Amino acid sequence: MTATVERDVFFVSNSVDELGGVTSWSHQMARLLTGRGHRVHVVGITPPGVSQEIGDVPYPTTTLYAGQPPRPGRARDAGMREQAARLTALFRAARPRAVVIVTQVWAMEWVALADTRGLTVIGMSHESFAYSRACSRFQRVRRHYRDVDRMLALTREDADLWIVHGMNNASFMPNPLPFMPEVPSPRTGKSVVSIGRLHDQKGIDMLLDTWAEVAPLHPDWDLRIYGSGEDEELLRKQCTDLGLDDSVHWMGRTGDVPGALRGGSVFVQSSRGEGFPLALMEAMAAAVPCAAFDCAPGVHEIVRDGEDGLLAAVGNTGELARRLDTLMSDKELRDRMGEAARVNIQRFTTAEIVRRWEDLFGFLER
Structure with a gap:
């Protein structure tokens, strides 16, 4: 089955291969959308501290930095603008109707500096509202996702909480089932x-x-x-x-x-x-x-x-x-x-x- 409208879709994350569920989700969705006829590109900001094996993928991946960005200051600001310009170049080469999906709010800091005019930008939070509320990501989501076309939580319950806290662009999208094994567990092992x-x-x-x-x-x-x-x-x-x-x-x-x-x-x-x-x-x-x-x-x-x-x-x-x-x-x-x-x-x-x-x-x- 192919997509009704074939699009360029960018997934922008902290890393293209860091250990964790967001990486697994990103590559699962990238494969699924590629299979539907979309042209997908997975972008990471930095190399991970601990990586996972993502295998051969049928789409390009790009990592903006060769190492970790400098600490806050002039060097970091200049480097962010430079890497955001790389994002802009990728986005400008996209076909009409392109979509940018930012899977983690830290990555949005670079996307926000890039030129996304004419693109649909979706920001995601892959954690519960309560877990985000308890750390610095809460204010960063409110600041950096405030003006994206849609901010996606994982459940309606969490989306409603984000709306109460001023994110009127919030909605929700559950994760897809990673696999459906043909042979289930016999449940005989203790x-x-x-x-x-x-x-x-x-x-x-x-x-x-x-x-x-x-x-x-x-x-x-x-x-x-x-x-x-x-x-x-x-x-x-x-x-x-x-x-x-x-x-x-x-x-x-x-x-x-x-x-x-x-x-x-x-x-x-x-x-x-x-x-x-x-x-x-x-x-x-x-x-x-x-x-x-x-x-x-x-x-x-x-x-x-x-x-x-x-x-x-x-x-x-x-x-x-x-x-x-x-x-x-x-x-x-x-x-x-x-x-x-x-x-x-x-x-x-x-x-x-x-x-x-x-x-x-x-x-x-x-």
Whole structure:
């Protein structure tokens, strides 16, 4: 299927290959839109601190800086203007009806200096309103996305909150389902699976505290933690201090998420903050029921509590432990919720989300 109107589409992010969900989302959408006949270009501001493998891509990628930009001052300002001029050159070479999608607000600081006349500019926030509200990104979103054609949150609930705080151009767009594996998990292995960066936001420290309550109740189960990150050493020490080394397995980063999920019967997410978490969607697509902290509207938009997964108040490790215990103790419940999850998550298929993007492009062009 091809697009009704073929466009040039630019994705502008902090980096083209940094570790994290925004990068995965950007390249998934870039591939999908390329497949629809659009001419896509992915642009990053700087090289990442920690990169991920993006593989061969059917579109060009550009990184503006060879290293990190200078600290604030004249050199930084001059460098920003120089790199914004590079963006302008890319944008001026685009065909009519071109669209610029800025996936992270820091990158918008360069796009704002470039010439975007005649282009549709969409700014995105890939985190919940509450998580953004608690840090400096809140004011930066309000400042840098105020005049774009559309500011997109990930859920209607978050978009409404942005509107209340003066962003009258706010709307929402959920993430597409990353994949739909042909072979779901059989849910026979006695393993709980976690997938995410070993970073404070992902709350692996709280997961270990949770597991310390659950593990004695289920000595034949293990916890498999997939991911890497700057907190790994501290987390491994915490694991040892809690006496969990025999039941917790540090699996490292994986390039085979479906395979990792097929090895588990329950998925757990312990994040302090999220946007529209891909890992939850991936687990549900694999028919693995989830227990998660309800840390963002995107979480309870994805998981229907009591129907296809179980939610706990964010930070309440005792409650999350009880949710895990419920799923681990009842195979019939796991099977019922896992099958429901695989069906329910299909409301976010790539075909549906791409159609919504195409409709948005057409609407903003009017």
